[in-house]
Amino acid sequence: MRFLFYTHSLISDWNHGNAHFLRGVMRELLLRGHEAMALEPSDSWSRVSLIEDQGVGPVMAFLKHFPALRTEIYGAGFEHEAAVGAADVVVVHEWTDPKVVARLGRIRRNGGRFVLVFHDTHHRAVTAKSDIARLDLSNYDLVLAFGEALRERYRRAGWGKHVFTWHEAADTSLFRPLPDVEKQGDLIWVGNWGDDERSAEIVSFLVEPVRRLGLKATVRGVRYPAAALKKLREAEIFYGGWLANAAVPRAFAAHRVTVHIPRRPYVKALPGIPTIRVFEALACGIPLISAPWNDAEGLFRPGRDFLLARNGDEMARLLRQLLCDQDFAGELAASGLEAIRARHTCAHRVDELLEIVGRYRSRGVTEQVALEEAAS
Helix, strand or coil: CEEEEECCCCCCCCCCCHHHHHHHHHHHHHHCCCEEEEEEECCCHHHHHHHHHHCCHHHHHHHHHCCCCEEEEECCCCCHHHHHHCCCEEEEECCCCHHHHHHHHHHHHCCCCCEEEEEECCCHHHHCHHHHHCCCCCCCCEEEECCHHHHHHHHHHCCCCCEEECCCCECCCCCCCCCCCCCCEEEEEECCCCCCCCHHHHHHHHHHHHHHHCCCEEEECCCCCHHHHHHHHHCCCEECCCCCHHHHHHHHHCEEEEEECCCHHHHHCCCCCCCHHHHHHHHCCCCEEECCCCCCCCCCCECCCEEECCCHHHHHHHHHHHHHCHHHHHHHHHHHHHHHHHHCEHHHHHHHHHHHHHHHHHHHHHHHHHHHHHHC
């Protein structure tokens, strides 16, 4: 089949985690003999910010690390009708311009023979409901939501005809253990500061425990304000700025433990949805300790695949335990890696995607033929 992905960006992962998952999904589709191509808008804030921050070097690095992946940048005059005309499946990410979302729906309604899919991997359905409510999804065949709580939000609001849960996962062709990499530090956290959605939590579950234990720690990510950088300096935490996702496995391998600090909307309103970093960290075989997070869907086995800290004091205690007990840390890492390989790789998600769209593709073609026969 021919898959076309409307994404915010495939090239840039600057504050844009969906690029991680999409790259892995596209690579898996290509390995199975399907065609896969991405489209991204010319004004993508992630790609624009990446180039402003790092220059064009990361764009060249993307082409080097992902030579098989194809993406095209489109602008205002782009012919979307021609782009989707040869596709069997068109997947539209929720950051896509609402006008483009509606235009693709009209193309589908007016005879498009592809399965049209809307893909939501964010919390705007909770924190910015009007943004999602105004999207015209009436002509979309189905919606993929990256967690059951989000699926329920779409279902209750009547957004879309058929809504399925489709979690993110680890691209295990990239995210895997690298045992030969020498350890250079105790703790690493790869995460963005964000929009004050976890500011207090970063201090309580990362900065203060590191300061109290005197750990050699590194933080990588973007959008850290001056006040946040000051707190990191005071705790003697090295801040390295943006890190390309392709370089993250080696960064994990060079440290002994990592943490997960979920954003507040996922904790309070969308339980059961981890960030993609949880999947990626566990796939690399690094022990992980999480700030409070309710694994409502049973994706993992808390206490076996990762540890859960209820507060900053418990985070400090668990960090000390993992760093002092190598056998315990090894067992935790091995269990988390096992969970990923058994259930949470991009190959698993492609299996799910093919099963879902296969049913709608068959039905959609049958319905279109019936309409054309009735009109003739």
